Amino acid sequence: MNEPMVSIIVPIYNVEEYLEETLKSIVEQTYTNIEIILVNDASTDKSLQIALQFATVNPSIRIINQPFNKGVSAARNTGLDLANGAYIMFVDSDDLLSKNAIKNMMEIVSKQNADLVLGMYKSFNEKGSTLPNIFQNYTDITEGIRVFDYINPELFWNVNSWGKLIKKELIENLYFPEDINYIEDQPFSMYTYLHANNIYLAPSITYFYRTREQYDSLSLIAPKRPISSLNNIFASFKLGMSYFDSVNENKNILQEIYISRVVNGSIKYIFEGALQTKDSLIHKNVLELLINWIRILDPKIVSNESFRKVFVESVNQYLSFLDNTSAKLYIELLKEIKFKIKAYFEQKMPR
Template sequence: MAVSTQPLISVIVPVYNVERYLDQCVESLIGQTYERLEIILVDDGSTDSSGEQCNAWANRDNRIRAVRQCNAGLAAARNTGLDLAKGEYIGFVDSDDYVLPDMFGTLLHNLQESDADLSIISYERENPDGSTYCNAFPDKKIVMTSQEAFAYVNQHGYFYVTAWDKLAKKELFDNLRYPLDAVYAEDSPVTYQLLDKADRIVYDSTPLYRYRMSENSQSHGITDKFAQSTGAMLDLVRTKYPHVEAYAAYGHLESIVGTCNRIMLAHQRKQWAQFERYARTELRELLPMVERKGIIGKSQLLQWKLLATSPTLYGMMYALYKRRHPEIASH
């Protein structure tokens, strides 16, 4: 098939102070085996040389467009890219990450082969010490409905609410943009809406995206935004997909417990007392349904029950666990 007859994929890359990693990111995009790409580099007011690098890349490859805006955050940069995108399909790549050569070709092939609206791939985490990690179940290729997708996204070993492991038909973004008030977890509300709007979704567990863990990747401030997002997701599932409510409840509880963990590690229980009360209420209400469905392990179940009944004791035990296992994320 001639390149000109292939559909155009718009790849949106928000850029902010990533001069160390940007070249590798862009090189991985121009080296894609699927060549009909529109690569939109959105410089979100960088104060290092990232903006100059974006312009240099745009001068080297006519598929690259470099735009600059005043610093407004990741969500605003993604929205700028969406407003400019001319492709039939939309993908995102974070500028401190990179992708393997077949990523967008595989995403598009799977989407077309499955007659899907949304295609999802897996990723491998690259740690600061050079080690890599992927927790996706291997050799999985699943074509699913929205209802099934809400079950999978709330289980470990499948896909996540991130923006950058997906390829979507452009029309899924009609009247849909990233929330500007979200400093953290801005991906999740949009991903949940994409899963709801898509008639058919395909997931491939091949890890073709490389997510770079920097030293401060887990240093987000405490926020209840993700818990709010998963709460809205649970309400949506209850209304439209009640058969998978238990999975949505599990995902919601996991986000709540993760927030509680960060609060306790920061010794801010007093400041977040209202959230802790909310967490205990949600755990007492939803955990029995999750337990009956059999989608939670015994150890995790006991931990969450302890948080619901005695957060002080839970906090002491969690702090001890983190001292012994500092490498484990706080979720």
């Protein structure tokens, strides 16, 4: 019986320092029925030359050159259009796969008829590696375990597109939003969680996520472009929430997890980073943007505990960064949150 093909999609843009190590970890997979789709997004360094060197000795590699830099979403979408595999995996071009990653995940597919397999991953850099908190309870498992939103909801905080094995049928006609360039993969991941019938967690580290401070630190991103970052978050969140509309079962818990992930895991750090700029105009613009966003949200969304944790619990700390004008805006933000929460509970009261 032939093993199903796995398509590994790697978007590439100016990663000459890391690409060789990444590609080596892919071509050395012990699961051999793979195709490797390298989408060169108009790199200006030696990334393409490195990719070509690997392709000359490995017939499973295909290289696609984007005519100009379109961004990571467009590169992934190009890979999706060309993928022939029954299963898809995304690998970022500076990250690594463990040697048995695909083999271990495909064994779960075979045994459990899984259409989505999550691999545990470690974040690493030159200082060492760490296992994210969401995986701390699973270090001793020896077999893949079924993932349910009401049993192990913390696993749904993993909203990255990379490092997962996805049945292609699950994502037919699903693409990454090319007009969003920050947390653009979160809606894609939420769609897979909402529509997968069998989700499993692999019992091993399958992926190593390289943290590069200038690209991964939200505290560095926020001072440089807090307004565009927030606008991207809002657009990504709107798209992600739209995927809940067509789902009836088990969506409430997942929706709460997703809201908390966005507010606690993204907005919080952009907001705090913006405050630390000590730039009163940035403070004013960020607060106005947040107020206007919260005003259009459904009260049910704002009733999520994350809004209180992020914006209310640290009120004194946040006020210490603000001048009088921005402090008034912050108080207005808190009032808007309170108003929305009150409206939600009034809606729930029997009439």
